[in-house]
Amino acid sequence: MTDLTAVDKVLQTHNHDKSMLVAILQDAQEQYRYLPKEVLTQISIKLEVPMSEIYQVVTFYKAFSLKPRGKHICSICMGTACHVRGAPLILETVKKHLDVEPGQNTKNMQFTLNTVNCVGACAVGPVVQVDNTLYGNLTSMKSIQLLKKFEKD
């Protein structure tokens, strides 16, 4: 059973305000690392918003995940500035290196691979974000070296 204390707290911080649904879901995802069904049900009950509406919002935004995610989240920026500086090569390399497609977890659950459209550090692109830190001026090579640092812990 999923412990619902954290989501109850999130709901409280937002005063059970329906219009804050996106923020509530974001904060809940931060707590649980993804959005387990029980959490969504709890949000639905407490906000009196039908599940269908919640699923509509959750599936609309790419950043929400309905599946458990790996220990480290590796997001490759595919924004225009990063694209013209070689982001597609980096994505190709990382896909091969981790042996996953974007949106998937590695078998050992060490990594989740994602793509994002611009994290606002375009001047130092290509950019890769691992968990909450941005790494800039990457190449295919450097991106593998970067991921190796996160392989063990």
Added chain:
Amino acid sequence: MAKKINSWNDLKALYKELNKDLDPKSQWIAICEGTGCRVYGCLDVSKALEGELNKQNLTKVKIVHTGCHGFCERGTLMVIHPEGIFYSRVKPEDVKEIVEKTVKNHEIIDRLVYVDPKTNSKIPYAKDIPFYKFQKRVLLSRNEEINPTLITDYIAHGGYNSLAKALFEMAPDQVIKEVKDAGLRGRGGGGFLAARKWESSRKAEGDVKYIICNADEGDPGAYMDRSIIEGNPHSVLEGMIIGAYAVGSSNGYIYIRHEYPLAMHHITEAIKQAREYGFLGENVLGSDFSFDLKISRGGGAFVAGESSALIQSIEGKVAEPKAKYVHMAEHGLYSKPTVLNNVETWANVPLIIDMGSKKYSEIGTKTSTGTKIFSLVGKINNTGLVEVPMGISLRQIIFDIGGGIKNNKKFKAVQTGGPSGGVLPEKLLDLPVDFDRLTEAGSMMGSGGMIVMDEDNCMVDVAKYFIAFLQEESCGKCVPCREGLKQMLEILEKICSGKGEMSDLDTLNDLSQLLTDGSLCGLGNSAANPVLSSLQYFRDEYETHIKDKKCPAKVCKALIKYRIIEDKCTGCHLCLKNCPSHAITGQVKKLHTIHDDKCIKCGICYDVCKFDAVIKE
């Protein structure tokens, strides 16, 4: 504890007190802690500097932790005042020497000084560096001087005085007139006259009216709005409060994307402090005008930045655009009169009130007044944020400010306007940058992305990139947008893999027309621009892909191969060791070979080979 300010006189007194500390002769050090410099590790530099100043008992030297200075390419940036000595690429190891030599003895450290690549001369002061010299930084200049998390810094530099002036010296209609005379046009893309929207909202019936700031910044490759909010959040708040007073609104929202955690943090803090000081809340500055703001978080979908979709999103619904036969000025958020403007638009408002419309409108061109901030990125030497007067040419931005193309490559195109904009070729470099001229040329001002491309970028690939982006971001409500983009993407993929036919180009044109005519919102309406503009200016590249099955820029994966040249390969093994796909075989000191069936074309071998033995063909 902050003291609530209850009158303009209170504010003036506080300004006087705070401004006293800004002795022009005093020593202080600004460190850029914007997102770009954070990637370079500026926080470690800050920590080292604090430690060193403490150790040397130089606690009188103030460190100001600022937002983005714009020259992101050269991070970490540090400016030492009062002289204005500009150091770039500063590392924690440099700090000791900086304190020893520059802070204590006013000596300039050559190694950290900017060298102009054109003249090879050293330029120690920020004001003389071409990157800054040719800009007109009226919105961004504060970013270099204030700590965005301290409202007192903003007030010390004259902040919130425009608000007081508007509240106590101007009637709401006068404020609107001032903004109208200034000619302020929206900076979020469309370039609508701000005052016209305000006026309709003011006139619309109803007691409840809303003011919204669009900080969704969905254009991938642009980060102006982020940097304003991170570096000078109170300028946006002040603009919004003035706008609210003009329109007669007491409630506002800032819609900001979740992907911008630092901006979120700074704006949240700014709102809190503005409330404590009495700039937000009941009876602003002791007047009878009241206004407060909430933050609404977006989930980072491009279409959510579209006005009607954004409103849906604030209401807690899915961010889908709605038909525009109802006007937001009358029926916007919760069906109440609503004014929505972009971050940069709001940040211009205090400036207009402060300078007066006449002086403001002298900046820029007749129909595009003021400055515009661009995120100058891609294959350019000086990547970063630049603020220029409208009307300046693309060439001046790219070559004078931007320092030209990286690695002495040849300029190919510049993309403006984001996914709704287009690519412009070399022959249009002298085009003045204003709303109307860019649109005439088949692109758009957009929100301010300016992505420079060189000979190594493929224009068909770039068109495919944007269509793929838009196809994914389309909300799917309109058939032409949903299906049209899908088909365009299929065609572009076909061309990029060498299977295109000349008739495909006509189909692309037809589909473009369909999209432009048959879509509900701006996403679909302008989605064809990246394709149309590249077809207009770079048709030959499409044709080479189709007729010769070649990608001239050697980007399209299906049309290139990596190969090792016998004469140059020393058999050093380096490529083999680094190939992530085990596509290279060969024995030490013997010729190595790439096996196409396994090669994923990641380019690592090409990058690592020290003998230029790997080629793309």
